[in-house]
Amino acid sequence: MRKVLFMFCTVALTLLICSTAVSSTGTTPELGIRDKTPDARAFINARLHISPDIVYDNAVFIIENGKVVKVGKDVSIPDGVTVIDLQGKTIYPGFIEPLSSYGIVAHDTKGNDRSRNARYTTDRIGGNAWNEAIHAEMNWFRFFKPDTEAMKKLHQSGFSIARSARQDGIFRGRSCVALIGEGLPNDVILDPSNAHIISFDRGTSKQEYPSSLMGTIAMIRQMFYDVQWYTQTHEAYKHNPGAELPEFNAAVEALANIESEPIVFDAGRDGSNLLRVKILCSEFDLSPVIVASGYEYNNMKDITGLNASLIVPVDFPETPEIKTLEDQLDVTLGQLRHWESAPGNPAALEKSGVPFAFTSYRLKKTEDFLPNVRKAVKRGLSEKFALAALTTVPAKLCGISNTAGTLEPGKLANFIVCDGNIFDDDCTIYSVWAVGKPDELIPLPMTEFSGQYELAIGDKKAQLTITGTDPKYKGEWTIDGWTGKLDDVSIDRTMIQFAGSLDSAKTQGIARFSGRKDGNTITGMCTLGDGTVVNWTAVRTGDAPADKKTDNAEKQDELLARTTYPNKAYGPEKPPQQSDILIKHATIWTADEAGILEDADMLIRDGRIEKIGKNLTAPSGIAVIDASGRHVTPGIIDAHSHIAIDGDVNEGTHAITPEVRIGDVIDPEQVNIYRQLAGGVTACLTLHGSANPIGGQCQAIKLRWGSDAEEFKIDGATPTIKLALGENVKQSNWGERFTTRYPQSRMGVEAIIRDVLQAAREYEQEWDAYNALSKKKQAAVIPPRRDLGLDAVVEFLHDEMLVHCHTYMQAETLMLMRLAEEYGFTIDVFIHVLEGYKVADEMAKHGVAGTTFSDWWAYKFEVYDAIPYNASLMAERGVLTSVKSDDIDLARRLNQEAGKVIHYGGMTPEEAIKLVTINSAKQIGIDDMTGSLTEGKDADFVIWSDYPLSMYAKAEQTWIDGAKYFDLETDKQLREDIEREKNALIQKVLSIEEKGGAK
Numbered sequence: 001m002r003k004v005l006f007m008f009c010t011v012a013l014t015l016l017i018c019s020t021a022v023s024s025t026g027t028t029p030e031l032g033i034r035d036k037t038p039d040a041r042a043f044i045n046a047r048l049h050i051s052p053d054i055v056y057d058n059a060v061f062i063i064e065n066g067k068v069v070k071v072g073k074d075v076s077i078p079d080g081v082t083v084i085d086l087q088g089k090t091i092y093p094g095f096i097e098p099l100s101s102y103g104i105v106a107h108d109t110k111g112n113d114r115s116r117n118a119r120y121t122t123d124r125i126g127g128n129a130w131n132e133a134i135h136a137e138m139n140w141f142r143f144f145k146p147d148t149e150a151m152k153k154l155h156q157s158g159f160s161i162a163r164s165a166r167q168d169g170i171f172r173g174r175s176c177v178a179l180i181g182e183g184l185p186n187d188v189i190l191d192p193s194n195a196h197i198i199s200f201d202r203g204t205s206k207q208e209y210p211s212s213l214m215g216t217i218a219m220i221r222q223m224f225y226d227v228q229w230y231t232q233t234h235e236a237y238k239h240n241p242g243a244e245l246p247e248f249n250a251a252v253e254a255l256a257n258i259e260s261e262p263i264v265f266d267a268g269r270d271g272s273n274l275l276r277v278k279i280l281c282s283e284f285d286l287s288p289v290i291v292a293s294g295y296e297y298n299n300m301k302d303i304t305g306l307n308a309s310l311i312v313p314v315d316f317p318e319t320p321e322i323k324t325l326e327d328q329l330d331v332t333l334g335q336l337r338h339w340e341s342a343p344g345n346p347a348a349l350e351k352s353g354v355p356f357a358f359t360s361y362r363l364k365k366t367e368d369f370l371p372n373v374r375k376a377v378k379r380g381l382s383e384k385f386a387l388a389a390l391t392t393v394p395a396k397l398c399g400i401s402n403t404a405g406t407l408e409p410g411k412l413a414n415f416i417v418c419d420g421n422i423f424d425d426d427c428t429i430y431s432v433w434a435v436g437k438p439d440e441l442i443p444l445p446m447t448e449f450s451g452q453y454e455l456a457i458g459d460k461k462a463q464l465t466i467t468g469t470d471p472k473y474k475g476e477w478t479i480d481g482w483t484g485k486l487d488d489v490s491i492d493r494t495m496i497q498f499a500g501s502l503d504s505a506k507t508q509g510i511a512r513f514s515g516r517k518d519g520n521t522i523t524g525m526c527t528l529g530d531g532t533v534v535n536w537t538a539v540r541t542g543d544a545p546a547d548k549k550t551d552n553a554e555k556q557d558e559l560l561a562r563t564t565y566p567n568k569a570y571g572p573e574k575p576p577q578q579s580d581i582l583i584k585h586a587t588i589w590t591a592d593e594a595g596i597l598e599d600a601d602m603l604i605r606d607g608r609i610e611k612i613g614k615n616l617t618a619p620s621g622i623a624v625i626d627a628s629g630r631h632v633t634p635g636i637i638d639a640h641s642h643i644a645i646d647g648d649v650n651e652g653t654h655a656i657t658p659e660v661r662i663g664d665v666i667d668p669e670q671v672n673i674y675r676q677l678a679g680g681v682t683a684c685l686t687l688h689g690s691a692n693p694i695g696g697q698c699q700a701i702k703l704r705w706g707s708d709a710e711e712f713k714i715d716g717a718t719p720t721i722k723l724a725l726g727e728n729v730k731q732s733n734w735g736e737r738f739t740t741r742y743p744q745s746r747m748g749v750e751a752i753i754r755d756v757l758q759a760a761r762e763y764e765q766e767w768d769a770y771n772a773l774s775k776k777k778q779a780a781v782i783p784p785r786r787d788l789g790l791d792a793v794v795e796f797l798h799d800e801m802l803v804h805c806h807t808y809m810q811a812e813t814l815m816l817m818r819l820a821e822e823y824g825f826t827i828d829v830f831i832h833v834l835e836g837y838k839v840a841d842e843m844a845k846h847g848v849a850g851t852t853f854s855d856w857w858a859y860k861f862e863v864y865d866a867i868p869y870n871a872s873l874m875a876e877r878g879v880l881t882s883v884k885s886d887d888i889d890l891a892r893r894l895n896q897e898a899g900k901v902i903h904y905g906g907m908t909p910e911e912a913i914k915l916v917t918i919n920s921a922k923q924i925g926i927d928d929m930t931g932s933l934t935e936g937k938d939a940d941f942v943i944w945s946d947y948p949l950s951m952y953a954k955a956e957q958t959w960i961d962g963a964k965y966f967d968l969e970t971d972k973q974l975r976e977d978i979e980r981e982k983n984a985l986i987q988k989v990l991s992i993e994e995k996g997g998a999k
Contacts, residue, residue, distance in 0.1 A: 026186055039436065040064040042077045046086035046417075049093065051406040052388040061091060063413035066435030070409060088448060092387070092422055093407050094160025094414030094432060096394035098311050099197075099264060099291060099361045102154060102162040103144045103178060103185075118208050118737050120653070129171075129251035131219065132205035137250035138173030140165040141192035144185050146178075150366075154180050155432040155439045157360060157369040158390070158422070160414035161190065163398050165197050167266070167361070168204055170216060171223065171251065172197035175264070177398050179414070181434035188434075190400060196258060198288070199266035200273060213647035214660040214688075214696060217280060218788065222659060224284045225786045227255045232783050239780040246782060262399065263288035264311065269362075271295030272646060272667060272709055275302050279710075280664075289397050291361065297341060297348035298567040302708055309397060310356040312349065312389070314372035315363050316342045322989050333978055334568030336985040337561040343372070344559075346389070347380035357394035358386075370422075377423045386423060417444070419469045428469060447494045447517050449473060452545075453538035457511070457526055460502070467544040479503070496522060502529075560984045565706055566669035569978045575706035576963035580605045582618040586627035589948065591634050591918040591932040595910050602632065604939045607962035612935060631948045633913055634932050635682025635940035635960065636894050637920035639851040640804075640831050640884035643891065644670055644686055644701060644712065652691030655729070655741060656756055658721060659789035660696035662686055666709040672888045673703050677966040679892030680942035680955040683714065685924045687831075690724035690806040693749050694756055697721050697792060698804065700924050702940070702960050718925025720828075721796055724806035725749055725816060726862050733860075750815055757823045760793035802828040802925055804851075808862040810838040817846045829923045832886075833874075834866035840877035849880035849923045854900040871915065872905020882919040899949030912949055938962075 041063055048059035050071055060075035061068070077083060122132045129136070144164060154162065165175035177191040200216050210216045230253065233246035265281070265288040267273035277290050292310045296303045303310075317339045320331045349356050360369040377386050395405025404412050413436040416422070418429045431438045455464040455477060466475040466489070475486035475498060482504045489498040499512045509529015513536060515522045520540035527533050564571030581604045588597040590612070601616035602609060618624050642649045646667035651657045666686070676684075682703060688696035700717035729749055731738045743749050766784040773781060795801040803820070807813045807830050820827045826847055830836060833850045834857065836843060843850060852874070857866030875881040883898055885891035898915045901907045907915075921931025930938045939962040946953040958966035 026184075028184065028186070039066075040069070040078070040081040041436070042081045042083045043086050043091065044077075044083060045088075047090040048407070049091065049387065050408060051093070052384045052392060059091075061407070063436045066413055066437070068407050068409050068411050068413050071407060086417065086444075088419070089430070089444070090418050090420055090422070091407070092158070092416045092418065093391045093405060094416055094434065095158040095390040096357070096398060096400075096404060097154065097159045097162035097180075097359060097361075098289075098357045098394040098397050099167075099266075099359045100154075100162045100164050101167045102150050102164045102180065103147050104140055104164055104166045105143065105145075106166070116737070117740050118653075119206055120208055120741065122207055127248045127250040129249065131170075131209065132207045133170040133202040133210070133216075133219075134223065134251050135166075135169050135173045136171035136196065136223075136252070137254045138166070139176075139193060140173055141176035141178075141185070141189055144176055144178060144189060146180075146182060146185065146188060148182075151180050151182075152439070152441075153366040154360075156429065156441055157366055158416050158429055158432060159360075160416075160432055160434045161398070161400070161404055163194055163264075163394075167197070167199075170199055170202055170220065171255070172199065174254070177400060179412075179434045180432075181437060181439070190403065191398070194398065195262035195264045195289070196255065197264050197266065200268050200276075201266065208653035210651060211648060211653045212651045212660070212665075214662060214665045215651035215653070215657065217276065217664040218651070218657075218659040218661065218696075220280060221283070222788050223252070223255070224258070224286075225788065226252050227258060229783065229785045231256055233785075236780060236782050240782075243782050259285055262397075264291065264397075265289070266291040267293055269293050269295075270646065271298060272669070274306060275709060276664060278306050278308070291359070292345075292349075292356065294342055294345055295338070295567070296354075297345045298563060299565055299708065300348060300352050303349070303354055304352050306354075309393070310349065310354060311359050311361070311394075311397070312346060312356045313359050313362040314346075314369060314376065316372055316375065319992055320989055322986055328986060331986075332568065333982045333985075334566070336982060336989070337563075337567050340559060340561045340985060340988070341563065341567070343375040344379040346376040346386070350381055350385045355393055356389055357397055358389045359394075371425070374423050374425055383421075383423050426468065426472060428472065445469070445491060445493070447491075449491055449496055449517060449522075450544045451540045452542045453522070453540050455536065455538045457502070457536045458534040464538050465544055466496075494518070496524075560981065560988060562981060566671075568669065568671065569982075570671060570674045570705075570974060571669075572706040575704065575711075576965050578607045578962040579964065580619075580622045580962070581625055582616060582622055583625045583627050583632060583943070584616075586630050586632045586943070588612060588933060589631060589633040589910075589913050590934065591914050592934045602933065602941075604959075604962050607939055609933060609935050609937055609939050612933060625943070627943060630956070631944040631946065631953070632933070633680070633895075633942050633944065633948050634917040635930065635942055635958065636680045636916050637924065637926075637931055638676075638681055638684035638885050638891050638894060638916075639829070639882045639920040639923045640886050641684035641686050641888075641891060642689065642886070643672055643676065643684060643888055644668065644703075648689075649687075650689035650691040651696055652689065655692050655743065655752055656694045656789060657688075657692050657696055658694050658756075658792040659787075660688065661699070662688055662696060663699040663713060666699060666701065666712050668705075668707060668709050668712050673705050674966070676888070676891050677703050677705060677958045678955060678968075678971065680895060680944070680948075680958055681891055682940040682942070682958060682960045682965075683921075683924075683926065683930060684891070685720060685804070687720075687804065688722040690722070690726075690728045692724060693729045693743070693753050694789075694793070695722040695724060697801075700926055702930075703965065704960060705965050714926055714929075716926075716929065718802050719795065719800070720802040720804055720925065721792055722804055722806070723753070723816070723827075725812040726806070726808050727860060728806070746812055749812070750819065753816075754819060756790075756793055757797065757819070760790045760797055761823075763787060763790045764794045764797075797823060797825050799825050802923075804829040804831055804923075806831045808832055808834050809865075810835040813839055814842060817842060817848065821846070831884075834863055834870055836879065837867065837870045837873040838865075840874045840879050843874070844878035849882070849919075850874045851882040851884045851920070851923060853886070854883050854897040855904065868900070868904040871901045872907050875905075875907065875911070875915075880919055880922060881915060882923055883915040884920070893951075895944075895948050895953060896951050899951070902949065909949055 043061040045058050048056045062070040163175045163177045175194045177194050179188040210219050265277045267277050267290050271293045289309045292312045360366050392405040395401045415433050417431045418427050420427045430442050430444050431440045449466050453464040455462040462477045462479040464477045468474050473489045475489050486498045486500045494516050497514045502508045512527045515524025522538040526536045564573050583602045588600040603611040644667050646665040651660045685700050687698040698720040700714045701712040730744050743752050796803050829849045836850045852870050855868040871881050894916045898912045902912050918931040921927035930940045940960050942955050943957040944953045945956050956968045
């Protein structure tokens with residue numbers, strides 16, 4: 001005969017709990033009485049979600065030996081199976097956590113000790129990598145151990161399986177997939193060697209390198225090339241055992257098959273990083289699953305183009321605290337927009353067809369996971385998609401779809417028992433089962449109390465209503481036409497207790513009730529306010545009414561924020577579009593041989609300058625701008641900028657870092673881009689900083705505000721690299737920690753640059769010799785290791801890359817020119833070069849340009865000999881000269897900086913405008929496309945309100961490629977719109993706080 005249990009209690013659950021089902025087939029010997037408790041159970045009368053697509057009401061669900069046996073509505077239950085009646089309850093597949101550190105002991109998170117000297121090396125143990133942020137050799141199953149405390153928290157969020165690794169470092173090693181349940185690690189690990197985990201976060205590494213995002217990307221790129229080289233070297237060694245044995249490197253070896261293995265790439269919280277992951281991995285034909293930033297809703301075009309699955313954290317921002325005027329000034333419109341919009345990110349991904357799995361990763365508190373998923377559902381994510389993101393999608397991403405993710409026969413008996421819709425705020429999870437073994441979080445109630453009752457208290461009659469489910473019951477009664485709330489409603493199996501006033505004025509005090517339910521009747525004793533004890537009875541007459549939904553939630557979810565890109569103040573709703581226009585009656589500063597043209601016209605078509613002249617006629621359909629009294633110049637070009645860089649502008653750790661690329665970390669969302677457009681800037685060279693004798697590769701960009709990072713880059717611009725001399729690179733002013741990195745003197749700077757140049761020559765010779773061999777001979781020879789840094793040096797040795805060098809003093813300026821001539825290449829631009837006036841003849845002879853400040857001097861020792869005539873003196877001696885900013889604020893006034901050169905050096909206006917236009921373009925290597933108003937060039941120009949070299953001139957319009965990126969009149973309206981939107985969002989925040997809303 002079957003044993004039928006109506007619901008179940010703590011005692012029953014205790015009898016059901018035993019060791020993990022697979023232990024009987026393991027290697028661990030039994031040291032006591034073998035457990036032969038029957039393991040088959042049938043759950044009846046529940047609402048059963050077999051998968052996101054299949055749901056049964058009043059289903060039968062049979063499990064045995066940790067697996068699902070049968071599911072359906074008309075399933076027969078074999079004799080001997082324990083039957084559990086889950087009337088009114090719901091079963092869901094257990095959730096799967098696709099990224100966690102569950103079961104792995106956390107690493108020391110103290111990070112770098114800033115009190116000690118900078119550290120550039122690490123102890124290499126067991127053939128590990130050269131850098132402490134690389135742990136690719138780690139197989140985390142070796143360190144996995146079930147964690148009871150973490151297990152309980154994950155169960156409370158519905159998780160039954162987790163992919164796990166220590167989330168620390170850049171290459172984090174291979175994860176494992178394990179049940180979240182009690183037992184030996186041997187019994188709960190489902191997949192010991194799952195995905196490689198990679199990130200842009202160096203974690204707790206105490207080494208200095210990498211200190212920047214671009215350094216991290218360079219290290220990842222070099223690591224992938226090292227994997228290719230390592231595989232080649234070991235293959236070649238098989239053919240030529242007499243060759244030099246290549247090194248053993250456990251981390252590199254662990255990545256040998258990375259092209260065919262699963263990868264999870266943690267892109268971090270920066271929305272631009274997903275595109276960076278795509279570009280980086282596409283270089284090596286890798287297809288990672290990417291951990292999302294939470295900002296995907298803002299740039300769905302790039303996200304859908306990833307063709308990748310995502311793992312989506314639900315770490316929605318807390319409600320900003322705005323209690324004072326100072327708080328209001330500190331919070332930005334971008335922060336307010338993201339606070340309101342972030343919960344809608346999953347719905348936006350669903351709408352765009354992007355597959356994703358949810359994760360609790362990045363949450364400060366795991367218990368916020370389900371509430372935040374429910375927020376996402378309220379904001380438009382379908383429940384079906386949400387359930388898939390918790391079950392079937394992570395199962396697929398973890399490679400366990402054959403065993404988990406649904407409750408189909410043959411799969412693991414991992415499931416959740418709850419009291420209703422898991423996506424409702426008041427849903428309670430009673431238990432989470434892993435391979436048929438339950439973790440009882442809250443005892444299932446023996447008796448259902450919700451309903452409407454006829455209540456008799458002595459000779460009084462009342463209507464009693466009890467709503468909710470255990471442990472969140474609430475109630476009210478109506479007595480003599482007055483309705484009051486019940487206090488302290490509590491349930492214990494068949495017992496109920498509550499209290500309340502029997503009249504509105506509470507003249508009769510508070511009555512306290514306790515009773516027991518039997519069938520549809522509750523009977524018990526009541527202690528009245530005067531101490532009298534009377535009997536009471538409540539007879540159930542029907543179901544409790546559904547909770548009335550207030551309008552507050554709907555009003556609270558009314559969206560006020562606009563969505564722009566970037567999603568912050570001044571971001572456009574879409575990038576500006578090209579326009580064909582005719583500018584009439586302007587003073588046109590061509591910055592070419594034509595000079596300055598009075599009362600001239602300029603025709604723009606298809607993003608280029610088609611015609612400049614007088615009395616031009618507008619073709620049909622082309623808009624006309626009357627520029628009478630206005631001046632038109634080429635767009636201002638900044639030859640030395642650090643704008644639009646994500647993270648540190650320096651990889652200031654190693655002395656030689658030519659492998660890093662500014663192009664990897666263009667940040668298109670900096671508001672200073674818009675501000676510089678307001679100053680007429682249309683393009684710039686954004687450079688690595690001056691922390692290294694040989695720094696990183698630079699990037700020429702146009703300030704295409706509203707576009708993504710790749711669209712900022714100027715196609716066809718000559719590659720450029722940054723070198724530096726002087727105080728910065730020898731760490732004169734870095735502090736006591738930084739006294740061990742070579743070089744520490746100006747002589748050492750020359751020596752290390754010479755050393756790298758020589759190494760690059762020899763490196764090139766190695767490759768030439770290797771490439772000269774036949775394919776057959778190459779297979780038997782250890783190939784040279786590709787070195788991304790030396791690749792760049794080889795390029796500028798052959799003048800295939802422009803060399804810009806930070807310098808101040810004449811002695812080292814001369815030194816580098818001589819060194820370059822010794823090695824047969826040209827220094828193209830000296831940056832700052834505030835003593836350039838002393839060596840202008842030598843610079844002109846070498847062919848090096850100079851980009852300088854107009855009148856900055858004496859801000860450090862090596863600048864003491866600077867003079868405000870430097871630019872004009874260099875230009876007079878035949879040096880191609882420009883004036884640059886090196887400062888985000890100064891860049892907005894480069895027109896004025898050019899005007900200063902007229903004041904100090906007597907330069908003509910016609911030549912002065914070239915200091916910030918065509919001369920800069922020549923130095924950057926983009927003068928064939930921009931920098932002057934010349935027919936056929938890009939339509940990059942500025943319409944000024946006045947003489948453009950004057951401090952009174954305003955940039956009324958700034959155009960790039962024939963599209964208007966800044967308009968002074970539009971900006972006035974935009975400011976009003978921004979203020980209005982920000983105030984509305986602040987009022988929403990204040991309204992929520994006043995109502996005691998969740999933070």
